[in-house]
Every structure is written in C-alpha cells, then in structure tokens.
Amino acid sequence: MPADPMPAISTVPPLPQQPPRPIGRGRLFVLQTGLVTTALTLVAVYLLSRWDEDVNVMGWYFWWIVPAGALLVGLAAGSGYGLASRWMGVKIGHRLVLTILALPIGAYAAAQYIEFRSMHLVYEDTLEPVGFWYYFHAATMAWSWQERGGVAGEPFGMWGYLFRLLEVTGFVAGGLVAPLLAMAQPYCDACQRYKKTKELGLLPASVAPRESDEKDDDARATYAAEQRVALDAGTALYDRLGELAAAGDIAGFRTAFETFQDDEDQRAIAALPIRIKLQLPYCPTCYHATLEGSLVAGHGENAKVELLPTAPVAPAVAAELTRPTTSATTTIHSTTT
C-alpha cells in the first residue's frame, strides 16, 4: 500500500505545554485522602456495631477462613489513595505503596485502642482500670462464631489470634486494591498524569463460523485453512497499523483501517470467533501513546485474551486519532467487546 508522502502533521493542534507539578505535595495529598477514607470507614464500622451489637462487619467470613468483611472494610478504607491518585495524577510508585501498606496496620491498631478506651473497662473487684493488652488478649481469646439466632458459639481460645491475623491481613489487602488498580493504569511520567485509553475498534482475525457437516473432512479442512489465513491477515494488518502509527502516517493508518470503520462492520467483527481489539492509551497533554492490540477468542466469560506486541505511536497520530470530531470519516469506534 503506498504510504502518504506527507504525513498530516499540519492538522494537529499545537500541543499545550504544562509546567511539571511539584511531586511531594501530590503524594502527601494521596496519603491524606487515604487516611480520611480510612478514618471514615472505621468510624462507620464502629457506629454500625454500636447501633446493633450483632453487626460486626469485620467478622464476616466466607468459607470460615476468607475474611470477606475485613477485605470489604479495607477496600473502602483504601479507596481514598486510588481516588486521590487519579484526581491529582500522582503516580503510585513502590515507595508510596509501602507507606500505604504500613498506614492501615497503624489505623487498625489505633481503631482497636480507641474502641478500648471508649469502653472505660475496670476490674470488678478492685475497680482498677483494665490495661489495653489484657483487654486485647481476653477479647481475642473470647472470639467465637456467631451461631443462628445471634448466639455466640464456643470461644476460639488461642485460635482467636489466627482470626486476628486473618482480619488484619484482609483489611490491609483490601486497602491495597484501589492503589494497585491505580498503579496498573498507563501513566505519562513526563507530564505526571494518567493516560486515557481510546478504543479504536476491532480488526477481523477469523472468518464467520458456518454450518458444516461434521463428517465432511474436506469442508472442515477448508474451514480450518480459511481460519488460519484470516488470523495471519489480521495480525499482519495489526503489525502494519503499528508501523504506520510509529511512522506518523495518519493517512496511511486511516486507509488501512478504513475498511472496518463503520458500525455495521464493527458489529460483524464483534461476532467473529477471533478478532483483534485495538486500544490507544495516550497522554492528553503530550500525546505520548502506544498502540495496543489484544487477540480475543470466544465470547463472554469464556473469551481468551492474548496481548500482541505494542507499537509506539507518533504524537501527531495520537492527537489526530483522539481528537473529538463529528465527521463520519474520522469516527472512532467504542466497542465493548
């Protein structure tokens, strides 16, 4: 295919320049927001338990051993780290994640201590105040499953510490979900912001399934051969699009993709047994971008996804492909398959 000799760089709007933001303050904001959601969550759990003694969210377990309640509470507590990271465009690096790992352990301990202090426990005979560690040990040993009708079962004894450990682990693990999700997002280091992802659409990588006689070996062999050819053609086209995008050849890119552009084509491709999903994670500031393709086989829950090699995309092409437009020729498809 002849490449456009003049890549359409002139159509690209001037790229805005933004001064880099100070990093330290952003990290502090992430930590503060996480601490706020942690405190709010623990207060909510505490109020729930005060409202009804039978409601102990942290004590919800799946299959006797999976601390579902603690995971859930941790998830809510840690949501602030992820949200603030998105808002501020602060990358959650390894050091920040270590801090985020340590803070909920401190928060858990503080919550235990505050709850203990609020009870003002004294020994029955001497009226001396009960020490925290005595209380903690006694409370842990006294844990039991709540049986039907809200009756407490046999106390765990020393096994209570195993459930203490499960509870803390669940709480900390739940708290890491939002930060780890944020970490997995594509990020532009130069601009210190998260990238956006544009769905470019689907490429065919197989032929439509057809009714054929099970016993007809020739027909089956022909179909299998057609599938192989279609798969090779699909991946070859993906490679070609990657080359054009890297070279800044927006016209060539459009021409190569044009055949599959309209909604009807896209719907037909979505129904094929195998297709290639095209995505463009890009920085909305500097248009640093990559072309990502995933080979999707099957549909729904049984779909298998295989990532294809990514290609760097020239900023001019990324800017053009992500430019909001109403023109029919430049419509970019958003498909969910």
Ligand SMILES: [Zn+2]
């Ligand atoms: Zn950038």
